[in-house]
Amino acid sequence: MLRASSVVELAGVPTASLTCEGFLGQAATTSSGLGMPNLPVAKVPGHVDVQTAEELRENLVKVTVDAVIQNLTVNPSAAKPIVEPEAHDIVFEGTFEEINRLFYENEWSDGLPIVPPTVERIQEFLDYCERDADEELGALLPDNRMATIWNVAVNGVMAGCRPEYMPILVALAEAMADETYGVEHSGNTPGADTLITLNGPLIKQLGFNFEQGALRDGFLPNTSVGRFWRLYLRNVAGFLPHKTDKGTFGNTWRVVLAENEDVLEKIGWEPTSADNGFQRGQNAVTISRYTGGGVIASVFGNKPEQMVEYLSDALTKITGWELIFTVGMATGTYRPLLVLSPILAETIAKAGWSKADLRNALFEQARMPAWKFEKYVGQWSNLNPGHRTLVDFVNMGKAPKVFAESKDPERMVPIVCKPEDFVISVAGDPLRTNAYVFAHNGMLGFPTSKEVKLPGDWDNMLKAARER
Amino acid sequence: MKHLDETQQVVWPRGKKNLTVTPLAKRLESLEGKVIGELWDDLFRGDEIFPILEEELAKRIPGVSFVNYEVFGSTHGDEEHQVLASLPEKLKRHNVDAVISGMAC
Numbered sequence: 001m002l003r004a005s006s007v008v009e010l011a012g013v014p015t016a017s018l019t020c021e022g023f024l025g026q027a028a029t030t031s032s033g034l035g036m037p038n039l040p041v042a043k044v045p046g047h048v049d050v051q052t053a054e055e056l057r058e059n060l061v062k063v064t065v066d067a068v069i070q071n072l073t074v075n076p077s078a079a080k081p082i083v084e085p086e087a088h089d090i091v092f093e094g095t096f097e098e099i100n101r102l103f104y105e106n107e108w109s110d111g112l113p114i115v116p117p118t119v120e121r122i123q124e125f126l127d128y129c130e131r132d133a134d135e136e137l138g139a140l141l142p143d144n145r146m147a148t149i150w151n152v153a154v155n156g157v158m159a160g161c162r163p164e165y166m167p168i169l170v171a172l173a174e175a176m177a178d179e180t181y182g183v184e185h186s187g188n189t190p191g192a193d194t195l196i197t198l199n200g201p202l203i204k205q206l207g208f209n210f211e212q213g214a215l216r217d218g219f220l221p222n223t224s225v226g227r228f229w230r231l232y233l234r235n236v237a238g239f240l241p242h243k244t245d246k247g248t249f250g251n252t253w254r255v256v257l258a259e260n261e262d263v264l265e266k267i268g269w270e271p272t273s274a275d276n277g278f279q280r281g282q283n284a285v286t287i288s289r290y291t292g293g294g295v296i297a298s299v300f301g302n303k304p305e306q307m308v309e310y311l312s313d314a315l316t317k318i319t320g321w322e323l324i325f326t327v328g329m330a331t332g333t334y335r336p337l338l339v340l341s342p343i344l345a346e347t348i349a350k351a352g353w354s355k356a357d358l359r360n361a362l363f364e365q366a367r368m369p370a371w372k373f374e375k376y377v378g379q380w381s382n383l384n385p386g387h388r389t390l391v392d393f394v395n396m397g398k399a400p401k402v403f404a405e406s407k408d409p410e411r412m413v414p415i416v417c418k419p420e421d422f423v424i425s426v427a428g429d430p431l432r433t434n435a436y437v438f439a440h441n442g443m444l445g446f447p448t449s450k451e452v453k454l455p456g457d458w459d460n461m462l463k464a465a466r467e468r
Numbered sequence: 469m470k471h472l473d474e475t476q477q478v479v480w481p482r483g484k485k486n487l488t489v490t491p492l493a494k495r496l497e498s499l500e501g502k503v504i505g506e507l508w509d510d511l512f513r514g515d516e517i518f519p520i521l522e523e524e525l526a527k528r529i530p531g532v533s534f535v536n537y538e539v540f541g542s543t544h545g546d547e548e549h550q551v552l553a554s555l556p557e558k559l560k561r562h563n564v565d566a567v568i569s570g571m572a573c
Contacts, residue, residue, distance in 0.1 A: 144487050
């Protein structure tokens with residue numbers, strides 16, 4: 001909404017931005033990232049979604065209308081640029097404890113101790129990257145700060161990564177800066193968090209855990225790279241709780257999910273990165289933002305037909321308001337993730353099923369009544385203006401025909417637009433019959449993959465790193 | 469590896485801002501007789517809020533008129549980039565003097 005206001009101001013037209021009371025702080029910091037720290041906003045008291053029509057009217061008439069008039073007719077004080085350090089500047093000298101206190105007080109750390117980013121440590125990371133330290137990788141909203149090789153290394157040091165993880169960290173920063181992903185939405189109120197999926201030989205070369213406890217902390221590469229992501233979001237994109245990060249609850253950053261590529265190769269399934277054009281054997285990271293997840297325990301059956309009903313049920317149950325990304329706000333951008341343990345994937349593949357076969361079966365069975373779909377997006381939540389029905393959306397050309405095969409509210413409709421929208425990964429305890437499902441945040445964190453580019457002398461560098 | 473009580477020099481972990489402070493548009497001396505455009509992100513009851521604002525502003529300001537949010541398209545969602553790119557031309561075409569943009573909730 002403020003992005004729209006900034007475009008209008010640039011066009012020479014004054015704006016008033018309607019902002020609920022709880023978002024005034026976020027508006028101030030977001031405006032700063034748009035280069036307009038003095039952009040005026042008109043307060044709307046409380047939150048509109050819990051107000052009666054009368055309460056809403058009273059609040060608007062008594063508070064908001066005056067603010068709108070003022071926003072449009074009174075020139076705000078001129079904004080002054082803020083002077084900040086240069087990238088390579090030494091900003092402090094102190095002990096480990098003093099440095100950590102400073103970083104915490106300035107909101108540069110996540111509350112856990114950080115490894116002090118000294119020039120010497122940063123250089124160790126830069127040695128694993130054949131690119132200029134000041135190379136720019138893209139600007140990141142909401143702060144509109146420039147991602148660079150240098151600040152990737154700085155935050156990698158802080159997160160406790162090893163220098164040889166640097167190629168992965170650079171790929172992640174590039175993915176974060178990719179418009180497809182939509183990093184600017186990372187502070188939205190549902191508080192979703194990113195899952196990084198890693199594919200390629202790097203999984204074994206760097207010792208990523210891809211078996212039992214695949215999503216648990218306790219493995220240096222999985223854990224520290226996951227922490228890097230959140231620190232980079234904080235320090236370079238600028239997402240700070242109580243300011244630009246408005247996750248109502250939020251959750252801790254996720255550790256990296258590394259796929260079990262031995263099993264994938266054995267059963268002839270493509271890795272997750274293949275969804276975005278990568279080949280088996282290529283090193284690639286995939287980022288996607290998930291609103292939540294849940295385990296599906298003890299999947300029973302020796303044939304895929306016996307398993308699909310349970311897996312489909314889990315995918316349907318975990319999907320609620322997110323359906324606005326299937327049909328409505330951003331049609332066709334809902335990409336839920338199903339992580340199968342190796343034994344489940346092997347059993348499904350043993351019957352001759354490909355990933356595409358599994359996706360087709362999930363598309364047919366992961367369904368819910370149309371009335372329930374419509375309630376999620378337009379009645380239980382307020383995400384569908386005008387309470388349009390699925391039939392309305394199809395008639396408007398904004399949803400596939402499968403959502404309007406009849407007008408019967410009891411008809412079963414899919415939770416995604418097409419079978420390919422299901423993302424399927426394989427990891428976890430090889431011999432346990434469990435799976436995991438993640439609900440997805442649609443276009444507000446769309447699956448985005450980047451190649452991990454290694455330096456030319458990678459094999460020798462890796463050998464040296466192991467001997468260090 | 470340094471001892472915890474040894475001092476170390478550290479750098480700033482953030483990134484350079486990719487922008488300069490941009491001046492806002494000049495505010496209007498009065499809203500009398502002016503055209504106000506409405507922008508909506510299709511969220512948080514804008515369809516109820518804009519009519520109330522229109523009614524109340526019209527009571528207080530002679531000659532004020534409005535261009536409905538539907539003219540511009542939703543400023544959030546899968547069409548955001550196209551909608552924002554088209555705004556300068558649409559504002560001009562509809563002679564818009566000022567804009568109310570909602571809803572941040």
